[in-house]
Amino acid sequence: MARTIMLIPVGAGVGVTSVSLGMVRAMERNGVSVNFFKPIAQPKGRNEGPERSTAIIRNATDIIPPEPFSQSHAESLIGSNREDDLLEAIVERFNNGTTGSEIVVVEGLVPTSESPYANSLNYGIAKALDADMVFVTNPANDTSQQLKERMEIACNNFGGLKNKRIIGCIINKVGAPIDESEITRPDLTEMFDSKNANYANLEVLQMFGKSPLRILGCIPWNAPLIAPRARDLATHLNATIINEGDMNTRLGRVTFCARSIPNMIEHFGAGSLLVTSGDRSDVIVSACLAAMNGVKVGALLLTGGYQPEETVLKLCERAFETGLPVMLIKTNTWQTSLAMQSFNTEIPADDTYRINLVQDYVAGHIDKHWIESLTSTSARPRRLSPPAFRYKLTEMARTANRRIVLPEGEEPRTIAAAAVCAERGIARPVLLGDPEQIHRIAKQQGVVLGDNVEILDPLQTRDKFVAPMVELRKNKGLTEVVAREQLEDNVVLGTMMLACDSVDGLVSGAINTTANTIRPALQLIKTAPGYNLVSSIFFMLLPDQVLVYGDCAINPDPTADQLADIAIQSADSATAFGIEPRVAMISYSTGSSGKGSDVDKVREATKLAQERRPDLVIDGPLQYDAAIMENVAKSKAPNSPVAGKATVFVFPDLNTGNTTYKAVQRSADLISIGPMLQGMNKPVNDLSRGALVDDIVYTIALTAIQSAQRIE
Incomplete structure (x- = not known):
């Protein structure tokens, strides 16, 4: 009960x-x-x-x-x-x-x-x-x-x-x-x-x-937990939308622009709602200039029912394209101020972002x-729910307290993620890039880079890693000239910092390809002792539990021997993050029912993995439905220790793995965290180029935890 x-x-x-x-x-x-x-x-x-x-x-x-x-x-x-x-x-x-x-x-x-x-x-x-x-x-x-x-x-x-x-x-x-x-x-x-x-x-x-x-x-x-969206204020004021822009922009403060432009510039900041009479073209144009220069102004609210002149709107078109919401109301400034005092700051039921922040x-x-x-006396076996998993990640990362380098230091999402990680104690982020440029981008976004965010200028950092890189690659004939040239790439520079233990991990990929992120690591970091390949996993956050998918990002067509290694790596990664590993080797056939080279490969990989790690629960080949659904497992694999309750899914090739993870993620609208690389001598992780700030934060957390576990 x-x-x-x-x-x-x-x-x-x-x-x-x-x-x-x-x-x-x-x-x-x-x-x-x-x-x-x-x-x-x-x-x-x-x-x-x-x-x-x-x-x-x-x-x-x-x-x-x-x-x-x-x-x-x-x-x-x-x-x-x-x-x-x-x-x-x-x-x-x-x-x-x-x-x-x-x-x-x-x-x-x-x-x-x-x-x-x-x-x-x-x-x-x-x-x-x-x-x-x-x-x-x-x-x-x-x-x-x-x-x-x-x-x-x-x-x-x-x-x-x-x-x-x-x-x-x-x-x-x-x-x-x-x-x-x-x-x-x-x-x-x-x-x-x-x-x-x-x-x-x-x-x-x-x-x-x-x-x-x-x-x-x-x-x-x-x-900040009460910061409304622009759409919430527009609804409250029954405003007419002149330019929709990004109506999900958060409004952190309101400024009534009644003064001259020089006396108001300091208020044209990220998240600011600028309220002015609709006939103040000087304010409108100034706000638009700020938006075009990268300042994330929250919204522009025009009062008095004054529709801006067409010539002014034409002049501001490029600013509108940046996502600046512009709204028009009929009330005057005083009436507007009174209406805003009655604004309901309670969380709207559809504002899931703010709801999650509050939670x-x-x-x-x-x-x-x-x-x-x-629930200390509960006999029910624990399933690691998505909120529990994310919380576990951040707690483990805080305990690890690792220094993580971010080679894409001038990328806006990366800067925001670094600020979050530093503020929450998830890691000590190191941004590689021009300090002046980084601070400018941070200011435009309204991001505060505290003392725990370190900024390194590559121009002043590269020289100290030239000799170590030449030494590391001398067997490949690397010269000083070529080393300097390669270190012009911040990913290579960050990887050398990791190779020399100047940092504890590296996260890249928001603007670089997977190959650009992993190639320097394979050359300079190499695989960990006992591992012959690098593979990847995704953590799939289902509604009531977290599953591990591997390999969905690195190896196109692994052999049976490599597939066995991927299974073992994935099981060990699951254990490291609090997920009890029950490994399903996925195929188009369950048990001995199917024939063909593809299913034979999975069958052989299962046998190899079981021999190498008898302590792990591994079974296959299993079809996906037999691996995850108890009712299907009872009919297709009644004696399997994994079928119906698998937590780690190992796919036979990259085509199957990548397609499955994206189909599950998009069709069920799930969060996936990864890919997390495994088998590397030191932690390097790749991002999707469409990564959100939260994705980068959790990848940094994963990297910090991997670093701590490697040392342990």
Whole structure:
């Protein structure tokens, strides 16, 4: 039976939805089968759409939560003195909708003037579902003593401090900007005078010493988590779109352009929403010039209903092509400022990027030991879920603390990824490139390169690696002149840095081909002892587990002997990253049913791999469906130790492997991490040229972990 944790908000504005999201992510990170249930929908204002928390969970995760009851239905039953019927229906829906889950996170009603029955009903639901209760609160303007007293009063509404169902509290929005009415006021615009903003007193952290309840989480305010998309603001203001551009651009601040251009230039930064009257052609053209020079201006909002002149729009066409959103509204600047103060900063249900940011951030501030204790006695075998795998990667990389060189140091995605890695402690990135150019590109993107991002100018670095390279390749007749020429390529330079142990790993490929990344490594780094070839794997993040695919990037048509090596390398890589290896050697035939040279090769490779590593669970040949589906395995390979539960899939050739991984990734809309190269003496990893910033971050993490494991 599932253990149920009910989050009970102590007042409005505590951010219970964000805490729910973080709780779900924290459970997923721990490999727990988790579900979510909001028993009663609680629409805000005139919102008549689907219940927000449930919609967010459904859109951003693989969880399918039960549908909540409508608030009107609940109020009807409560008003008819039929609360018991309501609770019975809630239990029925809970049981039917959460079967198979180990943990269910239940989100309680927010007590408001429109729902005075919230506390009573929350307590009734907690008892009906046999749920442990966790209070969610925020400090507002309270001192630690006032917050302590507030929590004691809250406990009194739920049976008092002696109630064993009450297991703790989570304090959210610590340090949030609060106005005189104790309403959270994010400093998005210059309208909010920071001198008058009353930021929550961090003295509340003394609660850790005096809280009547165990504090299970303390979540600091983080302004970037509320950054809306341009499309969200356009919807709120009912704006007319003059140039759509990238409407998913994040808006970090708002500037009202009422001054002369020289006095506003400093505000034309990445993520800035520039608000100006539609007849201010000087501002429009200046903003467009900034965009054409690489500054990622968030959006341009034109007020007063003034449509820019056609000649101005014509002049700005190239700037519009950079993705700059331009919107027009009828209200004047003052009316616009008032409308923006009422902007709802809650997460839209379709903003999966922001939802994931919030989930990861909140999960990182919830007591890890408490999360682990919830299922410490569970007998269910753990499957490494995608969130658990990504979390494991970052934690292992932080522990490794490795120096990773990025030869494509002037590439914008690489610069952004380096900043993320440094900020999160995933690695110590080294960018190769012109420092002035790197800083310029970073500024244009709004990326802050902290002290932990190292920038090396190749012009000042190459000379020290000429002699070592000549020595390393002297048997191949390499001369100093040719070595200098080859070191002009930053990938070669980065590889020499790795060969000389100046760095711990290398990641390239955002703008270079796979061959350009791997060839220098094969020449200068070579294969690891005991390995005869280099191969690759992808980590395929399925909804409920992570699979390993190999080789999908390097060897076009491996022999049986090479295929056996690929299987062993892939199994060892799976083990290194917390995945129990059950290796399926994939073919078009299962067992002894098929004939032909292709299936014979797989059969021979299976035999060789089993002989070389009897400690591994390897079987083949297996068709893909027999390897992954238990019902197919029972009929096609009933005695196989791998069929139906394979975690490592070894494909017979590059054509099959690459096609399969891309088909699965694109058709099922999955995340894949890789390729990760294996068999190299030191870690070198290749990127897809279409890699996103997150792809580069996780590849850097993989590389750091490989380096640490090589040394161990």
